[in-house]
Each structure stands twice: as structure tokens, then as C-alpha cells.
Amino acid sequence: MKIKLSNRIGLLSGSFLIVAGVAVGLVASFSDTAQAHKVKHSPATLNAFDQVFMEQVRLGDLLFHGDPATQKKMGVTLSKTGMACAMCHPRAADTHPYEYPKFQEQINKFSTLRDITNWCIEKPNQGEKISVDSDAMKALEAYMYWSTRGSKLDPGRH
Amino acid sequence: MPNEIDKGRRDLDKVLRNPVKRPDSSVSLTRRTFLQRSLVTGTALGAGAASLGLLPLVNTIDVAQAAGESFRFAWVSDTHLYGPGVNERFVDKTVKAFKEIQGMSPSADFMIFGGDLAQKGRQDELQLGSDLLKEVKIKKLFIPGEHDWYLDMGAEWEKRFGGSPWSMDHKGVRIIGLNTIGHAPDYWTAKKMSPEERMGHMEALDGTVAGAWAGLGRPQLKWLSDNLAGWPKDKPIIVFSHNPLYNYYAPWNFWVRDWQEVQEILGPYSNVTNVHGHTHQVLYNEIGTMRSIGMLATSWPWPYAPGVPNLTTPMVRVDPGDHFDGVGWGSLTGGDRVENEYMMWRKDIFATAQADSGAGDEGNQVLNERIADKQWPY
Ligand SMILES: [Fe+2]
Ligand SMILES: [Fe+2]
Numbered sequence: 001m002k003i004k005l006s007n008r009i010g011l012l013s014g015s016f017l018i019v020a021g022v023a024v025g026l027v028a029s030f031s032d033t034a035q036a037h038k039v040k041h042s043p044a045t046l047n048a049f050d051q052v053f054m055e056q057v058r059l060g061d062l063l064f065h066g067d068p069a070t071q072k073k074m075g076v077t078l079s080k081t082g083m084a085c086a087m088c089h090p091r092a093a094d095t096h097p098y099e100y101p102k103f104q105e106q107i108n109k110f111s112t113l114r115d116i117t118n119w120c121i122e123k124p125n126q127g128e129k130i131s132v133d134s135d136a137m138k139a140l141e142a143y144m145y146w147s148t149r150g151s152k153l154d155p156g157r158h
Numbered sequence: 159m160p161n162e163i164d165k166g167r168r169d170l171d172k173v174l175r176n177p178v179k180r181p182d183s184s185v186s187l188t189r190r191t192f193l194q195r196s197l198v199t200g201t202a203l204g205a206g207a208a209s210l211g212l213l214p215l216v217n218t219i220d221v222a223q224a225a226g227e228s229f230r231f232a233w234v235s236d237t238h239l240y241g242p243g244v245n246e247r248f249v250d251k252t253v254k255a256f257k258e259i260q261g262m263s264p265s266a267d268f269m270i271f272g273g274d275l276a277q278k279g280r281q282d283e284l285q286l287g288s289d290l291l292k293e294v295k296i297k298k299l300f301i302p303g304e305h306d307w308y309l310d311m312g313a314e315w316e317k318r319f320g321g322s323p324w325s326m327d328h329k330g331v332r333i334i335g336l337n338t339i340g341h342a343p344d345y346w347t348a349k350k351m352s353p354e355e356r357m358g359h360m361e362a363l364d365g366t367v368a369g370a371w372a373g374l375g376r377p378q379l380k381w382l383s384d385n386l387a388g389w390p391k392d393k394p395i396i397v398f399s400h401n402p403l404y405n406y407y408a409p410w411n412f413w414v415r416d417w418q419e420v421q422e423i424l425g426p427y428s429n430v431t432n433v434h435g436h437t438h439q440v441l442y443n444e445i446g447t448m449r450s451i452g453m454l455a456t457s458w459p460w461p462y463a464p465g466v467p468n469l470t471t472p473m474v475r476v477d478p479g480d481h482f483d484g485v486g487w488g489s490l491t492g493g494d495r496v497e498n499e500y501m502m503w504r505k506d507i508f509a510t511a512q513a514d515s516g517a518g519d520e521g522n523q524v525l526n527e528r529i530a531d532k533q534w535p536y
Contacts, residue, residue, distance in 0.1 A: 061530035090364035091525040094461035150524035
């Protein structure tokens with residue numbers, strides 16, 4: 001296990017995309033063997049974890065900005081009006097993920113960030129709503145949280 | 159980036175705190191909010207909004223002269239039209255605004271279109287815009303927005319709507335139209351971008367690649383200075399620009415990068431009103447002797463950026479399920495006194511309570527720069 005890990009860490013250089021691909025493999029090999037927190041984390045390991053997260057942020061950023069190639073790759077149609085999420089929410093402004101869950105006026109029920117994301121896809125964007133557990137939804141969520149990091153957590157706020 | 163923003167804020171603060179320089183109080187601007195019921199019944203496309211009990215509110219500015227003659231004009235900007243068949247909602251709202259302007263009684267002296275007619279600067283978008291503009295038969299003036307420009311560097315825009323900057327004198331007021339969008343630092347040549355890629359980076363408000371694209375540039379600053387050289391210091395000036403002529407939020411180009419030089423030129427004049435688009439929201443500010451009014455888009459409202467000017471009464475929180483909400487046009491009266499009326503298609507425009515304010519969540523919110531457009535192949 002240890003040898004395998006250091007081999008993989010040795011590859012952690014070059015472009016972001018290659019690093020991210022390797023990092024996914026690294027984390028998978030950890031979870032396979034239920035090794036979480038059994039070994040002290042090296043900076044390289046922590047960096048690899050971060051790369052996994054940032055790859056989702058990057059994908060979410062592209063989806064949020066309406067990138068056609070990423071939508072096609074992930075099999076989603078987030079808008080049919082030409083509008084992208086970021087056109088009303090530059091830098092994810094006013095998505096306020098730190099306010100969820102809460103009562104959502106538009107949906108008229110207690111809702112999560114994923115619920116309102118789907119509402120936006122379906123109503124203003126006239127796109128096709130996505131599964132709340134889908135890779136695309138997780139990536140969008142990663143981007144919204146990352147982009148508003150440092151905001152004050154205030155669940156339930158209208 | 160946050161440090162740059164802080165520095166910009168401190169610079170702006172220095173100007174704002176200058177107790178000597180304020181707009182001439184005898185010609186202070188008043189914003190009026192009044193509902194025009196006749197426009198609801200008079201406009202076929204208003205049916206959706208009217209049935210919801212929403213009444214139109216027009217962006218109007220009255221320039222009422224104490225000594226001279228006053229006149230009325232209308233502002234429309236940020237229609238962001240796509241090619242035919244892509245987004246009918248944007249077309250409907252543009253047509254509604256143009257019909258209302260043509261129906262103004264008494265009629266406006268002119269309409270100024272403040273930029274972002276198109277979304278991607280394409281010929282079919284600008285053609286659609288030209289076709290819809292035929293609805294307006296009064297005199298039309300134009301300044302470009304960044305969405306009109308960066309596909310072909312303004313060629314199609316200027317062929318249709320003429321060049322800028324320009325100026326004219328109207329009933330005792332010097333009226334100036336600036337081009338604040340066509341002077342971006344070259345971010346495309348070294349990266350060998352196609353025209354579509356260049357436009358794509360400009361299209362994202364929160365993109366990082368196009369950088370500080372909003373500005374007048376040296377030659378236009380000189381033009382402005384020369385243009386005003388013979389103009390009496392106490393006579394009214396109205397400056398139209400796509401971007402605000404102060405530093406509100408640089409990361410979204412809610413500014414011009416050379417706003418301090420602009421203020422140096424305008425500073426000696428006691429009665430200057432800047433009317434701008436691009437921010438898609440209700441805005442009001444005073445910088446030195448200049449008052450600045452941000453106008454509505456017809457397409458969609460941008461959220462308030464961090465650092466809303468203290469003098470702004472924010473517009474209401476918008477209902478994203480109603481595409482006629484939070485948008486509109488403007489009717490202004492000109493002369494010694496500029497009055498602005500926002501024509502937003504709803505009953506209440508200005509928010510008093512935090513829970514109703516479009517800027518209400520700003521206190522909790524921290525925003526960060528995007529990353530995906532910095533990485534290969536973007
Ligand atoms: Fe715009
Ligand atoms: Fe713009």
C-alpha cells in the first residue's frame with residue numbers, strides 16, 4: 001500500500017488535469033482498504049485530496065457558465081434559453097448556499113440547495129432538471145460552495 | 159485580487175470624502191417612481207405582467223432646467239438579444255420597452271440605447287436588434303456595450319449605429335456619448351484566440367481572462383478634455399457611458415479603469431450627470447461633482463456586487479420565476495435638473511426592509527474569483 005501510494009505521489013506533477021486523474025485513483029485505493037486516518041497524512045496526500053475536490057469545482061464552474069462540451073460530456077441540458085447560471089449569479093453571487101436548507105418561497109416548501117438548483121434549471125433556464133444525486137449536481141454544488149467560501153453560515157435565512 | 163479591490167475602495171473613498179466637491183445642490187437629482195397604468199392596457203405584450211398585478215415602471219430621467227428649457231428622453235440598454243428563435247423572452251421585453259417609449263406622451267426628444275444590444279455580437283443578433291429598433295421612430299442615439307463589440311471589434315456595430323465618442327448640444331445641455339468598452343488590453347492575440355473565443359471570454363461577466371477591459375483610454379480622455387474645454391463650468395453636462403464612471407466593483411467591470419482621470423476632467427464642472435448601463439440594477443452615486451445613475455436592463459438583473467454605494471436605495475429582491483421582474487427601461491428629463499424614472503414592470507421598485515432588498519444578503523456573502531477559465535484549454 002505504502003509503495004503504491006508513493007509511486008502515485010511521484011506522478012503528481014505536470015498539468016492540473018493529469019494530477020486530478022491520478023488523485024482520483026489515489027483516493028479510491030484508500031477507500032478500498034478502509035485505511036482512512038490509519039496513516040499520518042503527508043502534504044502530498046492532502047494535496048491529492050484537494051485535487052479531487054478542485055476537479056469537481058472546475059467541472060461545476062464550467063457547467064455553471066454554460067460550457068457546451070462539459071454539459072454534453074455529463075449528459076445534461078441545463079438551459080434552453082441561451083442563459084447560463086452565471087448570468088444571474090456571477091461568481092455564484094446570490095446563490096447563497098450557506099443559507100440552506102430553508103423554506104424556499106418559489107418552491108413553497110422546505111428545500112435544499114439542490115432543490116433550488118433544479119428549480120432554476122427548469123423554470124428560468126427552461127432546461128432539463130437533473131437527478132439530485134448526479135455527478136453534475138455534485139459538481140454544481142461544489143462550485144457554488146467553493147465560490148462563496150468565507151461567507152457566514154446562516155441556515156434558514158430568507 | 160481582494161487587495162486590489164481594497165485599494166480601489168480606498169482611492170474611491172478619498173474622492174468621496176472630499177467635502178469641497180459635491181454636485182451642485184441647486185440642480186439636485188430626484189428619482190421618481192410612478193406607475194403608468196395606461197401603458198399596461200396600451201401594450202399587448204404587457205398582458206403577462208399585468209395579469210399578475212404588476213404595473214410598468216419606466217427608467218425616465220427628467221432634466222428640468224431652472225433657467226432654460228427642459229426636455230425628456232428615454233434610456234434603453236442591455237437587451238442582450240440572441241439570434242432569432244433562441245430566447246423569445248428577451249425579444250418580448252425589448253419590444254415592450256420600445257413600444258412604451260414610442261408611446262410616451264408627450265413624446266421624448268430622443269432615445270439613447272446604452273449598449274449590449276446583442277449577446278454574442280453576432281450579425282443575426284444585431285440584425286434582430288436593428289429590426290426591433292424600427293419600432294422607435296423618435297431620434298435614436300447609440301453607444302456600444304462589450305457584447306456588441308468583441309466578435310468583430312465593433313465593425314458591424316459601427317456600420318449600423320455609427321462611431322463613438324460623440325457629443326451634441328441639446329437645449330443648453332452638452333450631451334456626450336462615450337465608448338467605454340472598445341479599449342480592452344489585448345488578451346487574445348498572444349493566445350491566438352478565434353473571434354468566438356475572444357467574445358466568449360468577454361461574454362462572462364465574472365470571467366478573469368478579459369481583465370480590466372472597461373476604460374476610456376488615452377485618446378478618448380484627451381477627446382473628452384478637448385470637447386469640454388470651451389464649455390462653461392456651471393452649464394449642465396450629461397455623459398452617457400456603458401460602464402459606471404467610478405469604481406463600484408472592478409472584477410465585473412462595474413467601473414472604468416481610468417475613472418480617476420475621468421474625474422479630473424469632469425471635476426471642474428459643477429453640474430455633471432453620468433447615466434450608465436452594464437450593471438443591470440438600480441444604482442445611484444455621487445463622485446465629486448458628478449452624479450451617476452445606473453439604469454435597468456430589459457434582459458435580466460445582475461445581483462448587487464459587494465460594495466453597493468451608500469447613496470443607493472437598492473431595488474427589491476427579484477422574482478426569478480417572472481422574467482418581466484427586475485428589468486425595464488428609463489425615462490429621464492434633462493436640463494439643469496436631471497430626473498430619472500425607472501420603468502420597471504412591477505409595483506414596488508425600491509426596498510426598505512432587508513428581507514425585501516436585492517442587496518439584503520450581501521452582509522453574509524463573500525465571493526471568490528472563478529478558476530476554470532484560467533486553465534487549459536480555456
Ligand atoms: Fe449588459
Ligand atoms: Fe455590459
